[in-house]
Amino acid sequence: MNSFGQIFRISVFGESHGAMIGVVIDACPPGIALEPVDFQDDLDRRKPGARGTSPRTEDDIPELVSGVFNGYTTGAPLTVAFRNKNTRSGDYSVFTKIPRPGHADFVAAEKYLGYTDYRGGGHFSGRITLGLVAAGVIAKKIIKDINIKAELVEAGGEKDIEKAISRAIKNNDSIGGIVECRVDNMPVGLGEPFFNSLESVISHLVFSIPAIKGIEFGSGFAAAGMTGSEHNDAIIDKDGKTATNFAGGINGGISNGNDLVFRLVVKPTSSTAQKQETMNMDSGRLEELEIKGRHDLCIALRVPVIVESVTAVALADMLMMSKALR
Amino acid sequence: MNSFGQIFRISVFGESHGAMIGVVIDACPPGIALEPVDFQDDLDRRKPGARGTSPRTEDDIPELVSGVFNGYTTGAPLTVAFRNKNTRSGDYSVFTKIPRPGHADFVAAEKYLGYTDYRGGGHFSGRITLGLVAAGVIAKKIIKDINIKAELVEAGGEKDIEKAISRAIKNNDSIGGIVECRVDNMPVGLGEPFFNSLESVISHLVFSIPAIKGIEFGSGFAAAGMTGSEHNDAIIDKDGKTATNFAGGINGGISNGNDLVFRLVVKPTSSTAQKQETMNMDSGRLEELEIKGRHDLCIALRVPVIVESVTAVALADMLMMSKALR
Amino acid sequence: MNSFGQIFRISVFGESHGAMIGVVIDACPPGIALEPVDFQDDLDRRKPGARGTSPRTEDDIPELVSGVFNGYTTGAPLTVAFRNKNTRSGDYSVFTKIPRPGHADFVAAEKYLGYTDYRGGGHFSGRITLGLVAAGVIAKKIIKDINIKAELVEAGGEKDIEKAISRAIKNNDSIGGIVECRVDNMPVGLGEPFFNSLESVISHLVFSIPAIKGIEFGSGFAAAGMTGSEHNDAIIDKDGKTATNFAGGINGGISNGNDLVFRLVVKPTSSTAQKQETMNMDSGRLEELEIKGRHDLCIALRVPVIVESVTAVALADMLMMSKALR
């Protein structure tokens, strides 16, 4: 399914080198002021071009195709589309026969019986996350005072991100990273015990972002070595504020009013300039492969804004569900 | 929503100390041999009673309420219910005023406006996972030769689980743990790039299990410190088998035919016998709280079978989706 | 799928002669006063026993299995179950080989590969509508001042229902009927242009009631012979009240504040005492069939309360969706 959400529901479409990619949003409330310029900041944060990211340049101009009229959302399905311009269709057909290690080439060919659009990763491309960012811009307007802030806190195994990127450039080999997301001004009561726990919904969306290999909330994997009396957050006021926040702002799947905190790991992007070995599916022989083209050495640099976006989408949906039940 | 799944869809219901808890399964294929005894092994693995688990005893006898006839599934909604017998309704009302740290007492009261069934955790209870295990038993029959094996690989911060439990008993304080799940004989092609990646669907279900704080696939958080050339798994045969498995069996959200591997962290259960401080919501004053009752010192011991169950549910649903598209 | 609804979502389960039948309701708001006695009136209206209905007697006592605590809904999944008591398991196996005309015997055997529970119609039985009525009782509490009133306005082709039933009894042959449903005190704005028009959602649910063959809103089939200037309802006040109501209270799929009006036709129940011809699937020869057992001569008598129930379910869901968008 290319859709997600109970009420505020998003559907993404498009391929990396197709005519356009975009997102359709269902059940966007009417009356939200919305103009193309509102997307600029978040789109810019996602854009390649910075040191360590791909040199592919796209102007990423959002077209408000439907659901917006006279500067406001109408309540009808809201579509935001982006033209693909800087496309190179010739680069990729070889990978249907010689699948790149770590990429979706092999699984895509198998799953879709050989009919997949292989150009630039097709529908598997990180470019599809443009639609997630566009949806996030709108979702952030719905959740209003809830503030979401994600940042890259570690790259290539160290805290000094600039240094890690310099090393990646020097080695011409991609690196991973850790992104931390903190949400303050959270209301109490978002999420459900089964099956839409706040962790469930956020992780569902986060694992739709390419290259994510793990997520942890609050204490996360450190909880394995803690005792209950250490881990329990003492409640210290009537609004539920706690002295510590090992829970990451969630109890029983439901937001407790403290900051929502989670971290996720981004693997080093599979597109590395290093020579690699893989199977030639035609000849049945192992071959050496060298991937050319425009790649990210540290895709993790571009992930924080996408994480913010999907978190906003999750919270907007849950806020609306919460209103429905009042 | 208390339902999950696109085709093979499960809905759980019930409270810890209500009349019964259970699960309704939609779109279970007809013709699957199913008898109450088939549930025994997995229910036993989930049961309390072992060293480090709660002494609450329930016989956990599954009633096949609907959807089974003459020993086979019929294709109609399949309901499995379990009577609650060993209930103690008097223990819990105090926690609506004096919420236990780390529990859902506070969020439940807020979200449900004070109407929540607070007895034994109500619908937040780990007891609801009985329904997940029951669904898993059926799902395992659907996925046939796909083998799922989850086990506790670490407790209280160490590999020697017996020792960790002994220490927890001695300290009378709960401990966490790490569960690893491995699935072999995986077909290629389960999962979608957006939004139902294999990671998305599994994590969605896993985070419905109480006490889970994180999940990682394949290399997981270690990927943060790896390079692309290290992390990429070289494909070494025409079936997509790889030399290493940092991907955890998933590329682009889709199973690649290698073992599916993930790990999750279980926090120390919030019910500890240690004295804790919390807010008395009536008086507005901090109070010392000592929780009596029947608790798990290492709930992680009971988690593996539940992880297997929800993994089976996820895979059964995806297998059916895969058939639908052929 | 045995579930329906976007937010207020109902799932039915059970078979006519199984242990119990029931309904699970998702996203029922907390704090609604609910006791078993609240179901009595509507259950009584659905019950067989009146002249022209089946003599099967069931006490139809609702068990509030989950989601209700201390007399109020809790917000957790709400399950209402009914024990089947007056069952006769021996009557029905023959129909798997000699399918009854007009019944689901043939399609059930084909669709479910021979594994269907054939006793008393199994999951196809009108008895499953008990769950719909139970859900309707709760939905009616959610929609509060919106009044739904369905009644049988025609039976056996005439307005005098008593006379039609007397004739059916005399002829020992079942008859059909027409049910009209009117809803007053409707808010403006329920429903969507695509795909959840008010007509779409109501008809979806209405056609889940066994034996319904058609539905029309407002002018209905008479609209085929009208002109636009006749059919358009003139708006006569600022609340949208119209002079006529050919629209049946709906424009563009959305309630317009006038009475919602629709009619549906109930076919004569297939269980007639008359001899009929059918195919013996074993021998491949036509055979004469005479159906014994306990049947309704005018099932339409029992339909109005079920229509009210599903209408209430539809409106409750739409009201909640409407709140979500504010």
Next chain:
Amino acid sequence: MNSFGQIFRISVFGESHGAMIGVVIDACPPGIALEPVDFQDDLDRRKPGARGTSPRTEDDIPELVSGVFNGYTTGAPLTVAFRNKNTRSGDYSVFTKIPRPGHADFVAAEKYLGYTDYRGGGHFSGRITLGLVAAGVIAKKIIKDINIKAELVEAGGEKDIEKAISRAIKNNDSIGGIVECRVDNMPVGLGEPFFNSLESVISHLVFSIPAIKGIEFGSGFAAAGMTGSEHNDAIIDKDGKTATNFAGGINGGISNGNDLVFRLVVKPTSSTAQKQETMNMDSGRLEELEIKGRHDLCIALRVPVIVESVTAVALADMLMMSKALR
């Protein structure tokens, strides 16, 4: 929700006078040959321009925006879009204050708080059905040998459609009609008893087509005056073929292998050139209204292909569900 379907899921977007309208299809199987020319016949049948239809001319050229590559569907979300060219934005703003009788002007303003795109009916326009027809073209390829044929069998209350249209043109007043749809080569087993009966799913989609006021299957409203022994269709061969077809090809919500037959009524379009009275929402006074512009005198002429399309969508989804369960 602007989406429909369990597996083969369609989402429509766009407004009558916006940049473009279209449809996104989820879970379209890969490997279906698809080119723009494949849409031509059905789009032409839907097009205005014939006697009795609107003179608005649009070239209705389908753009295969995503999900198609090298002439075949890829399995990724499939988007078909249509540019709006012949738009006139100035005609419509007055109707936000002086709502047209029979139109959605009033309900749209109320539901969407005044933010609706009112140009040409916005998202309420019959133009949105272009997306349904596009989806139907693809769905027809999925259902292969199942043949769907809908036709206008009555207009303005009579069988002679040409004559009825001539009269409508002469009177300059719109007329309604009845469309009959017949599907042959139906497999046995599509549909469910609850809640996705074949009637439920088809009626859900049919009532998303603007101007439909009723639907009946098989005997339909005539069943009200029949007896059970008349209405039951005798099974005359082992494939379930029946001597009569009062059931319309459906028993217990499931296709029985006989022709699926249903009829629906199309009201006279609300856009009539006749003077009408309505409320001026600003002044609070009744006013006379005369609607200019380009309208259909017999919109029913354009409905058959749309009915075929949504029927194909329903059947494609059910066929895929059926495969999932094998």
